[in-house]
Amino acid sequence: MRHNLxxxxxxxxxxxxxxALVRAKRGVQLRPFFARRGWGWRGAYRDVAxxxxxxxxxxxxxxxxxxxxxxxxxxxxxxxxxxxxxxLFVARRFAPVLDPLEALWSKLAGASQLQLQLDALLDVxxxxxxxxxxxxxxxxxxRAIRERRVLQLRYRSATGDETDRLVEPATLRWEPxxxxxxxxxxxxxxxxxxxxxxxxxxxxxxxxxxxxxxPDAMASSSNAFRIWLRPxxxxxxxxxxxxxANEVRERQWHPSQVITSMVDGGVRIxxxxxxxxxxxxxxxxxxxxxxxEAPASLADRARELHAAAIGGRLxxxxxxxxxxxxxxxxxxx
Numbered sequence: 001m002r003h004n005l006x007x008x009x010x011x012x013x014x015x016x017x018x019x020a021l022v023r024a025k026r027g028v029q030l031r032p033f034f035a036r037r038g039w040g041w042r043g044a045y046r047d048v049a050x051x052x053x054x055x056x057x058x059x060x061x062x063x064x065x066x067x068x069x070x071x072x073x074x075x076x077x078x079x080x081x082x083x084x085x086x087x088l089f090v091a092r093r094f095a096p097v098l099d100p101l102e103a104l105w106s107k108l109a110g111a112s113q114l115q116l117q118l119d120a121l122l123d124v125x126x127x128x129x130x131x132x133x134x135x136x137x138x139x140x141x142x143r144a145i146r147e148r149r150v151l152q153l154r155y156r157s158a159t160g161d162e163t164d165r166l167v168e169p170a171t172l173r174w175e176p177x178x179x180x181x182x183x184x185x186x187x188x189x190x191x192x193x194x195x196x197x198x199x200x201x202x203x204x205x206x207x208x209x210x211x212x213x214x215p216d217a218m219a220s221s222s223n224a225f226r227i228w229l230r231p232x233x234x235x236x237x238x239x240x241x242x243x244x245a246n247e248v249r250e251r252q253w254h255p256s257q258v259i260t261s262m263v264d265g266g267v268r269i270x271x272x273x274x275x276x277x278x279x280x281x282x283x284x285x286x287x288x289x290x291x292x293e294a295p296a297s298l299a300d301r302a303r304e305l306h307a308a309a310i311g312g313r314l315x316x317x318x319x320x321x322x323x324x325x326x327x328x329x330x331x332x333x
Contacts, residue, residue, distance in 0.1 A: 017048070018051055020033060022068055027061055027066055029064050030045070129180060134198055136204075137198055137201050140205070148211055151205070152206075168214070170184045175227055178227075183195070225279055231274075236294060237269075240266050240290050244290075253269060257270070276295055280305070
């Protein structure tokens, strides 16, 4: 059947060609396709170029044939709106080297022009750590988690020590506060659950050994303040000054937190965490605006670190740490 369309009706030609490219698994031969419709084939290559400029990922699998990239779906075909594509665009920036997100973006967007437009619209900066060199590690870990296979790791600690570990991987966890991706696993060397920073894993290989998830493997995860996993918990009590009280109230610090307003305008936050020493950087960051009331070990450590910092710059003079007397607390509803 011949379709006698004006040569200048480029819109109709491009739409028809796009539909054919999406439907054809092998691809489309341009000359026969245009000849069957009574269109001049010389404009076919310009139509292909127009679709490519619009963001359609066109490939040439063999001479004379054209097709769209495998699994590509026009976003409009599944009812995806621009704002939803923008949300996916942001998620890709914050979820490092997750291949499923990249594949979904390629299917729904796959358009360099759209990428440029969203770059201009949303000032979303990538994480401070570049995870592209660690793509193989992430892929290996994901497969081992899915297949329940023991992983053999070569791991470098933050201090530079390298060790070999056999671990039973449980999950990959993204920690926004440190912009770091961690592998949570049962470490056979430590006989406990541990977290491994993915960017410090020098080598990861899945073994043929399968394992059964330990019933207590993830039990301590909810008790961690951020990522440090320990079997028990300790009670932490921190008192913040009025100057930072609103900031403290705004945040979700831990599932067990209880925030109490003080008569002086400050706040007290209490929580039960697995490793109070993980709060050292938080305490040091707030400086004089936070007082450690419990546990004593965290208070002593903060005192030592503050004194060392002051001693390094101003001599050996020690600054006394004020320990406030208990006051009546007013609990906010």
